[in-house]
Amino acid sequence: MKRILWALTLATLLLALVGCGAGNIYGAWQAQAMDGLVFEFEKDGGFSVRQPDDPGNVLRGSYTLVGEAGIEILLEGGEERFSGTYAIASGELVLILSGERQYFSRYRG
Numbered sequence: 001m002k003r004i005l006w007a008l009t010l011a012t013l014l015l016a017l018v019g020c021g022a023g024n025i026y027g028a029w030q031a032q033a034m035d036g037l038v039f040e041f042e043k044d045g046g047f048s049v050r051q052p053d054d055p056g057n058v059l060r061g062s063y064t065l066v067g068e069a070g071i072e073i074l075l076e077g078g079e080e081r082f083s084g085t086y087a088i089a090s091g092e093l094v095l096i097l098s099g100e101r102q103y104f105s106r107y108r109g
Contacts, residue, residue, distance in 0.1 A: 024088045025041045025065070025071075025086060025088065025093065026041050026042065026043050027040070027041065027106065027107075028040045028106070028107035028109075029041075029093045029104035029105065029106060029107055030052065030104060030105055030106075030107040030108075030109075031102055031103070031104050032102075032103045032104065032105065033102065033103070034102065035051065036051075036052055037049055037050070037051065037052075038050050038051070038052050038107050038109070039095075039104065040107075041063060045062050045063060045064065046060070046061075046062060046063075047060065047061045047062055047063040047073055048060050048061070052107070052109055059075060059076070060075075060076045061073060061074050061075040061076050062074050069085045069086055069087060070083070070084070070085055070086075071083070071084060071085065071086050071095070071097075073097070082097040082098055083097070083098075084096045084097035084098065084099075091105065091106060092104065092105055093105075
């Protein structure tokens with residue numbers, strides 16, 4: 001019985017660390033570096049990046065979630081594509097794209 005409880009606890013923790021599915025990534029996230037850029041993931045697969053103080057200057061594209069924790073981002077025009085992984089835990093988003101780790105918190109602007 002203890003082994004089953006331990007396995008369930010571990011499985012729950014692992015699900016929390018990988019974002020527990022795609023739904024948690026939706027919404028706006030502000031980078032803790034990169035000049036505070038705001039990344040927004042829409043439910044329909046739309047993606048945008050903007051400066052928080054310049055809402056008119058927006059870079060658009062699309063994203064696709066792959067498996068449990070994979071993500072692909074394609075910028076408008078199709079010239080730039082980024083692949084990597086993501087995880088959401090304790091209210092933070094961690095994106096690892098092209099080998100670089102970036103940390104985000106929910107945007108409250």
